[in-house]
Each structure stands twice: as C-alpha cells, then as structure tokens.
Amino acid sequence: xxxxxxxxxxxxxxxxxxxxxxxxxxxxxxxxxxxxxxxxxxxxxxxxxxxxxxxxxxxxxxxxxxxxxxxxxxxxxxxxxxxxxxxxxxxxxxxxxxxxxxxxxxxxxxxxxxxxxxxxxxxxxxxxxxxxxxxxxxxxxxxxxxxxxxxxxxxxxxxxxxxxxxxxxxxxxxxxxxxxxxxxxxxxxxxxxxxxxxxxxxxxxxxxxxxxxxxxxxxxxxxxxxxxxxxxxxxxxxxxxxxxxxxxxxxxxxxxxxxxxxxxxxxxxxxxxxxxxxxxxxxxxxxxxxxxxxxxxxxxxxxxxxxxxxxxxxxxxxxxxxxxxxxxxxxxxxxxxxxxxxxxxxxxxxxxxxxxxxxxxxxxxxxxxxxxxxxxxx
Amino acid sequence: xxxxxxxxxxxxxxxxxxxxxxxxxxxxxxxxxxxxxxxxxxxxxxxxxxxxxxxxxxxxxxxxxxxxxxxxxxxxxxxxxxxxxxxxxxxxxxxxxxxxxxxxxxxxxxxxxxxxxxxxxxxxxxxxxxxxxxxxxxxxxxxxxxxxxxxxxxxxxxxxxxxxxxxxxxxxxxxxxxxxxxxxxxxxxxxxxxxxxxxxxxxxxxxxxxxxxxxxxxxxxxxxxxxxxxxxxxxxxxxxxxxxxxxxxxxxxxxxxxxxxxxxxxxxxxxxxxxxxxxxxxxxxxxxxxxxxxxxxxxxxxxxxx
Numbered sequence: 217x218x219x220x221x222x223x224x225x226x227x228x229x230x231x232x233x234x235x236x237x238x239x240x241x242x243x244x245x246x247x248x249x250x251x252x253x254x255x256x257x258x259x260x261x262x263x264x265x266x267x268x269x270x271x272x273x274x275x276x277x278x279x280x281x282x283x284x285x286x287x288x289x290x291x292x293x294x295x296x297x298x299x300x301x302x303x304x305x306x307x308x309x310x311x312x313x314x315x316x317x318x319x320x321x322x323x324x325x326x327x328x329x330x331x332x333x334x335x336x337x338x339x340x341x342x343x344x345x346x347x348x349x350x351x352x353x354x355x356x357x358x359x360x361x362x363x364x365x366x367x368x369x370x371x372x373x374x375x376x377x378x379x380x381x382x383x384x385x386x387x388x389x390x391x392x393x394x395x396x397x398x399x400x401x402x403x404x405x406x407x408x409x410x411x412x413x414x415x416x417x418x419x420x421x422x423x424x425x426x427x428x429x430x431x432x433x434x435x436x437x438x439x440x441x442x443x444x445x446x447x448x449x450x451x452x453x454x455x456x457x458x459x460x461x462x463x464x465x466x467x468x469x470x471x472x473x474x475x476x477x478x479x480x481x482x483x484x485x486x487x488x489x490x491x492x493x494x495x496x497x498x499x500x501x502x503x504x505x506x507x508x509x510x511x512x513x514x515x516x517x518x519x520x521x522x523x524x525x526x527x528x529x530x531x532x533x534x535x536x537x538x539x540x541x542x543x544x545x546x547x548x549x550x551x552x553x554x555x556x557x558x559x560x561x562x563x564x565x566x567x568x569x570x571x572x573x574x575x576x577x578x579x580x581x582x583x584x585x586x587x588x589x590x591x592x593x594x
Numbered sequence: 595x596x597x598x599x600x601x602x603x604x605x606x607x608x609x610x611x612x613x614x615x616x617x618x619x620x621x622x623x624x625x626x627x628x629x630x631x632x633x634x635x636x637x638x639x640x641x642x643x644x645x646x647x648x649x650x651x652x653x654x655x656x657x658x659x660x661x662x663x664x665x666x667x668x669x670x671x672x673x674x675x676x677x678x679x680x681x682x683x684x685x686x687x688x689x690x691x692x693x694x695x696x697x698x699x700x701x702x703x704x705x706x707x708x709x710x711x712x713x714x715x716x717x718x719x720x721x722x723x724x725x726x727x728x729x730x731x732x733x734x735x736x737x738x739x740x741x742x743x744x745x746x747x748x749x750x751x752x753x754x755x756x757x758x759x760x761x762x763x764x765x766x767x768x769x770x771x772x773x774x775x776x777x778x779x780x781x782x783x784x785x786x787x788x789x790x791x792x793x794x795x796x797x798x799x800x801x802x803x804x805x806x807x808x809x810x811x812x813x814x815x816x817x818x819x820x821x822x823x824x825x826x827x828x829x830x831x832x833x834x835x836x837x838x839x840x841x842x843x844x845x846x847x848x849x850x851x852x853x854x855x856x857x858x859x860x861x862x863x864x865x866x867x868x869x870x871x872x873x874x875x876x877x878x879x880x881x882x883x884x885x886x887x888x889x890x891x892x893x894x895x896x897x898x899x900x
Contacts, residue, residue: 275698282702294803313717324770328744410878412831418871532833568742579738
C-alpha cells in the first residue's frame with residue numbers, strides 16, 4: 217500500500233510543489249518582499265522622526281534612507297513584476313517606470329489644483345461653503361489690490377525690462393572684449409544668480425540701511441547720498457518707490473541669467489552675416505537692430521517669459537526685506553500670510569488659483585518657445 | 595544655443611573705434627555688480643562694534659583704523675571664541691546645525707526626483723503602453739502649476755499623515771515640484787538615444803530594467819548632471835517650501851530660515867547676519883565655480899521651473 221500511496225501522492229505533491237514554487241510562491245514572495253521593505257523603511261522613518269542622536273548621524277541616515285529607499289522601491293517592484301507571467305509583465309512593467317512619477321505628480325500637483333479650487337469656495341477652516349467670497353476678497357481687499365499693482369507694474373514690467381535690458385546690453389558689450397576679460401566679467405555678473413533671495417536680502421540691507429543724517433551711515437546708498445551733501449533716506453519706507461528698490465535686488469540676481477543666455481544666442485549668429493552687414497556699411501547700431509535682434513528673438517522671448525514667471529511668483533525677497541509692509545505687498549506673500557498668520561485656507565486657496573491663472577498664459581508661451589529650443593539641453 | 599558656456603569660443607574681433615569705451619563701461623558695470631557682495635564679505639570680517647557704527651567702505655577710506663576678526667564666523671558656526679567665553683546656548687545662532695539640515699534637505703531632494711524622473715522618462719520614451727501620450731502630456735501640463743497651488747491641500751495631508759516638520763515631507767514636496775521639469779527634460783534627452791543601442795540589448799534578452807540601469811542611466815549622465823545642479827541650487831536656496839513644510843522648530847530649520855529669523859531680530863546682530871549670509875552661500879558658490887559649464891547648460895534647459 218505504502219508505495220502505491222507514495223506513487224499516487226507524488227504527482228499531486230509535485231504539482232503542489234511546482235504550483236507553490238510558481239504561482240503562490242511567487243505571489244507570496246511578491247507580497248512579502250515589498251512588505252518587509254515598507255516595514256523597514258517605515259521603522260527607519262519613525263526612528264528618524266523621534267530620534268535624539270547627533271545631528272550629523274541623523275543627516276547621513278536620512279540621506280541613505282531616502283535615496284536608498286527610492287532605489288529599493290524601484291528594484292523590488294521590478295523584481296515582483298518579473299515573477300509574473302509574460303503577459304502581465306508586459307502590461308505592468310510600464311507602470312514600474314512611470315508609476316512613481318505619476319503618483320507623486322498626482323498627489324502634489326494634479327489633485328491640489330482641484331482641491332485648491334474647491335477649498336477656495338469654502339471658509340477659513342474649510343467647513344462652510346461661502347461661494348465666491350474669497351474671490352471677492354482677492355479682487356477688492358486693500359492688500360491684494362496693492363499686490364496686483366506691485367506684482368504687475370513694479371515687478372513684472374520694471375523688473376523684467378531692467379533684467380532683460382541690462383542682460384542684453386552686457387551681452388552685446390562683452391561680446392566685443394577679449395575672451396579672458398569676457399569670461400571674468402560674465403562669471404562675476406552671473407554669480408548673484410546662485411545666491412538665495414534671503415542671502416541677497418542680507419546683502420542689500422547693507423545698501424539700503426537708514427541712519428539719520430549726521431550719524432555714521434552703514435548703508436552704502438545713504439553713505440553716498442550724505443557724502444554728496446543730501447539728507448539720508450529711509451529707502452525701504454519711501455512709498456511707492458520702495459518697491460523699485462526691492463525690484464533692483466531681483467534685477468541684480470536675474471540680469472546674469474539673461475546675460476548668459478542672450479550672450480550664447482549672440483555667439484550663435486553666423487559671423488559672415490555680421491561681416492556682410494559691416495561690408496554693406498551698416499554701423500554698429502544698425503547691425504544690432506537689423507541683424508542681432510532678429511536673430512536672437514526666440515531666445516529673447518524665452519528669457520523674458522522666464523523672468524516674468526519669476527516676478528509673478530516673487531516671495532522671498534519681499535518676505536525677508538519688508539515682510540510685505542510699507543506698501544510692498546505681493547501676491548505670493550499675501551498667500552503666505554493668509555495661510556500662516558490668518559490661517560485662512562479659503563483665501564490662501566483663492567489666491568493660489570489667481571496665481572495659477574496669471575502664470576498660465578505666460579507659461580504656455582514660454583513652453584511653446586522652449587519646445588523649439590530643446591536642443592539647448594544637449 | 596550650442597556654445598552655451600561662460601567661456602565662449604573666441605570670434606575674430608576687428609579693431610574698432612570705441613573699443614576702449616566698451617572696456618570702461620564693462621569694468622564699471624562689473625564693479626557695480628560685485629560691490630554689494632564685496633561689501634558683505636568685508637563686513638563679515640569686521641568686529642561687531644565696527645559693523646554697527648561705520649560703513650564697510652571705511653576700511654578703504656580709513657585703512658589705518660580697520661580691524662579684522664574671524665569671530666563672526668566662529669559665533670554663527672558655534673565654535674569657541676579665543677578670548678571670550680563661548681556664548682550660552684540661548685544666544686546661539688546655530689548656523690552649523692542649519693547647514694547640516696540644508697544638506698539633509700537638498701541632497702535627497704535632488705537625487706530622488708532625478709531617479710524617479712529618469713525612470714519615467716525612459717518609460718515614456720521607450721516602452722509602448724496604452725495612454726502613454728496622454729499621460730506624458732499630463733506631466734508636461736503640470737509645468738504651468740505654481741507650487742503655491744499645493745500648499746493648502748498638501749499641508750492638510752501632512753497634518754493628517756504627521757509628515758509636517760519631517761525631512762521626508764520636504765523631500766517629497768521638492769520631488770513633486772521638481773518632477774514635471776525633470777521628466778520633460780530627461781525625456782527630451784533619453785528619446786534621442788539611437789534605437790540600435792536598445793535593439794542589440796533586447797536580442798540578448800535584457801529586460802527594460804537592465805537596459806535602463808546598465809545603458810540609459812550611464813548614457814544620460816550629462817543631462818542628469820545639468821538638472822541635478824539646477825535642482826540642488828533650487829532646493830538649497832528655497833525658502834517657501836521650507837517655511838511651509840518644515841516649520842519653525844530650530845532643530846530642523848534650514849539656512850534660509852535661520853537667516854530670515856536673524857534678519858527679523860537684526861538691530862543688534864548685524865555682524866552675525868554678515869557671516870551667516872556668507873556661510874549660506876558657500877555651497878552654491880562652490881557648485882557655481884566648479885561646475886559652471888554644466889550649470890549654465892542646466893539653467894538654460896531649466897528656465898521653466900514651475
């Protein structure tokens with residue numbers, strides 16, 4: 217009997233064995249490995265959140281955990297899918313690649329756009345429906361009207377015009393100098409670009425600082441003004457011109473960007489084109505207007521739209537220089553204040569939607585231009 | 595846009611009237627541009643009393659009275675002072691902690707979106723699946739959404755998930771805000787890699803995952819580096835995301851936040867502000883001067899950050 221039973225059982229046992237090692241086994245492994253990974257990652261997260269160990273150790277663990285965790289998630293999800301049959305593999309593998317990006321984008325940008333819009337129709341704590349009240353606030357309140365004036369007139373028009381204008385001027389001038397001189401000038405003018413808005417604000421505090429006339433000035437601008445025999449000025453209190461003084465900080469930061477990109481475009485103009493113009497007897501100004509300007513038009517539009525986007529969303533310079541006081545309020549700063557000081561989610565959301573609508577056409581234009589120039593990335 | 599470097603190739607110059615004027619104007623503009631930074635640099639080495647009572651330019655106008663010290667840097671970095679007792683922990687500036695925090699925020703906030711974006715770019719460019727085009731358009735469309743849009747909803751989620759004030763929360767936020775651009779740029783790069791490279795690998799039985807990690811990642815290094823530098827500077831210099839998602843606890847604050855609170859309480863702390871600002875600029879300046887070529891390229895490509 218025994219042998220027979222052995223014989224009758226063994227195919228089934230084999231079948232189960234094979235079955236286990238293929239379908240269920242794989243399924244179990246598929247569930248077990250990610251589960252373990254998640255548990256480990258989660259435990260490290262809790263540990264990092266509550267730990268009291270030295271800062272630098274936390275920092276290293278955090279970095280390893282974050283980067284390693286992402287790598288592990290990709291590797292494991294790929295491993296799991298490779299355990300499946302070929303048809304499922306083919307169906308699921310694209311989502312190993314694009315899934316994480318889509319998930320994060322959906323959570324951080326796609327859904328928030330809808331959720332912000334809904335929140336903008338509710339009150340401060342998101343409980344009662346208030347219709348368009350928050351938009352009425354956004355289009356009639358003192359601070360928002362002031363922000364529109366500052367954002368659109370001072371920051372967008374003056375700021376962009378000055379950054380692009382200076383950038384173009386410097387790009388054209390520097391093109392005529394010795395390459396070594398050119399490299400040094402460009403690097404120095406470009407350098408502020410890598411400084412944070414807050415860092416730049418500290419730097420410019422030492423330009424605009426006010427001390428009464430007769431006292432020792434520590435702000436450079438008042439140092440010059442008093443040395444010339446004038447009264448010292450509280451530059452950041454002079455409404456509405458204080459906006460212009462803040463805009464100058466932005467111009468100082470962004471001109472380098474405009475300059476570098478425009479300069480590259482100018483160097484891309486075929487030199488025989490310029491040569492031909494000169495042989496035809498055009499003067500330098502005519503060459504600039506009739507050859508250089510048309511040739512770099514596309515780049516000029518990209519640079520301009522990019523800086524416009526930057527000015528519409530300007531936040532850190534205003535927040536650190538004046539906090540939006542003294543008539544220098546801007547849209548992004550009102551949103552921040554509504555979010556944290558007033559804790560008014562409805563208004564903060566309405567302002568975000570307005571910002572989106574303001575950015576939308578510029579961004580669309582910018583992207584279209586950019587699409588024509590993607591070879592710049594290679 | 596091909597010669598996209600600061601040290602552009604030299605073009606034949608013709609001697610012309612006014613060349614001297616060009617040099618004079620350029621020197622004037624350059625001096626004007628660096629004066630604010632030089633002023634801060636000089637101030638950061640002056641003793642506290644001097645910073646408060648006289649302009650930094652008095653170092654040039656009155657050189658015999660000029661005094662210099664490293665104390666400002668010692669104080670902001672929490673190092674002991676040679677001739678005075680170290681200030682108590684109450685008056686600490688804690689820039690060294692903030693620097694470490696910034697690094698902890700900026701490094702993963704740079705690497706994670708690049709990894710995720712590179713995978714996605716490969717998926718969109720080289721794997722055929724239904725809805726590919728529509729999903730890719732969705733990703734690119736997200737470029738227009740300013741990050742302000744997500745502050746209210748995401749903050750709500752973070753409260754529910756207890757992610758507020760954690761590094762993970764900030765990394766994810768920076769990842770989310772950096773992804774549309776990263777995917778878009780890397781897609782443009784990855785999609786131009788010649789098809790032959792893949793085909794021989796596929797014939798050898800390689801999976802998409804192997805091809806991606808062994809072939810595509812190494813080949814895309816220039817594009818990855820350009821975007822990495824840009825994203826690193828963006829996250830290093832960021833104030834808004836840190837203020838909103840990291841919160842006010844000094845233990846986790848980054849340099850821009852520390853600097854902002856120093857600015858708020860200035861009046862008596864001018865000397866610390868100078869050194870603090872410089873400390874916060876060190877990493878971006880190192881990146882700028884050592885990786886200029888990549889940086890400019892990444893900047894040109896990355897001009898559309900949302």
